[in-house]
Amino acid sequence: MAALNDGIQSGRYVPGQRLIEADLTAEYGVSRGTVREALKRLAAEGLIDLVAHRGAYVRSLSRSDMHDILAVFERLATLGAGLAAERIGEADHRARFEAALERVLQFRTHPEGMALMQARTEFYDTLVQIGGNLELSHSTPLLQMHLMRMQFRQMTLVASSRHFFEEYEAIAASVLASDARGAERAMRRHLRRTRARLDRLPDSLFAAGG
Amino acid sequence: MAALNDGIQSGRYVPGQRLIEADLTAEYGVSRGTVREALKRLAAEGLIDLVAHRGAYVRSLSRSDMHDILAVFERLATLGAGLAAERIGEADHRARFEAALERVLQFRTHPEGMALMQARTEFYDTLVQIGGNLELSHSTPLLQMHLMRMQFRQMTLVASSRHFFEEYEAIAASVLASDARGAERAMRRHLRRTRARLDRLPDSLFAAGG
DNA sequence: GCTATACAATTGTCCGACAATATTCAGGTT
DNA sequence: AACCTGAATATTGTCGGACAATTGTATAGC
DSSP, X not given: OHHHHHHHHTTOSOTTOEEOHHHHHHHHTOOHHHHHHHHHHHHHTTSEEEETTTEEEEOOOBHHHHXXXXXXXXXXXXXXXXXXXXXXXXXXXXXXXXXXXHHHHGGXXXXXXXXXXXXXXXXXXXXXXXXXXXXXXXXXXXXHHHHHHHHTSSSOHHHHSHHHHHHHHHHHHHHHTTOHHHHHHHHHHHHHHHHHHHHTSOGGGSBSOO | OHHHHHHHHTTOSOTTXXXXXXXXXXXXXXXXXXXXXXXHHHHHTTSEEEETXXXXXXXXXXXXXXXXXXXXHXXXXXXXXXXXXXXXXXXXXXXXXXXXXXXXXXXXXXXXXXXXXHHHHHHHHHXXXXXXXXXXXXXXXXXXXXXXXXHTSSSTHHHHSHHHHHHHHHHHHHHHTTOHHHHHHHHHHHHHHHHHHHHTSOGGGSBSOO
């Protein structure tokens, strides 16, 4: 049951792919009822689309979907960065954060799509965990950003920008300096630039309808 | 099936109340599988707590839960207010928004808990709809604010403040004037004051743990 | 080539069953 | 009387099968 959730979130499935209940029952060795419960939850989290009598599809994001998600994520990540900066001194926060940052930065030389995607997701997860706002951790746009990264993982377009890693470093520097305002600013700037990069990509890379 | 979701969200159930699957099947005349699917979805939305082998409880918020929710909601509602201000001129937005505002303000004289709660929820829903960011509409903190209002509906404490309606009017004025920055400011101020009012309430009004 | 019917695949929902676990309560002990 | 122990009970987690409703597809007819 937990395996099913992980399986769907881990990126084993491609955006747009149809998920057939019977296949999932066979793949994970659980009953159809269990599969359906998991699908309902994933739909509520916005990771899959559930169309009546037609089934479940891994959500495929249009340009406007991504725009909307990024606008919301900007607000939430900004909050998360500020909170993390305030609490970076507590417990083992500094060590964990530095480790997560390091995992992202090591891809500066060899941007391997899939692993970088994972590292970025972990970076934000760590940031939010350190911030300590439990609601923030459960917020759907955080999950949907992962979806967004998945959709672009083949093409390292967005992350390949030379500025990309510099922006991460700027965020991290403020967080590590316990500078909440600065962390918010750095995060906001990073995400606005990400949005700008997105706007320059051709329509062909996005799902239709939006 | 849809009736079940509405029933749980409409406030027929009290925060902390335990939801027993067998009772729900009887009440709504659907099978246990259907009930469980609905519960899974509600749990993903943060409206109920799902404890293994112990069942589903209407989520009861502790002081720290509310603090976290409000912090996230502040960011999202601020975004929503700004977007609404930008689009207040489109379609029938102005009329719908004015109607929603009116429904809230009519409780200035007789603050009847339950109906005011509903009106406030509709006010925010309208705001977000006008803003046009689809992700924002699905964001969980919006739903959880409804939960928060439910928990305080008996005691009109938070909403009873004399300043309460003035703050709503300030938000609405900026939105109606297409002043996005002003709308963001007014919303942020309203929610920070709400948080301050919350801090002054005694522990006894909150759920334990946090 | 296009339309319409028939067929196949899949989902939505129901029912009954059983193991796993949590809660309750009776009984005995200190 | 208060406290532990363990059986009885209630509820959840999962299974399997079943059937109607709906969608997608292929075949037959014009």
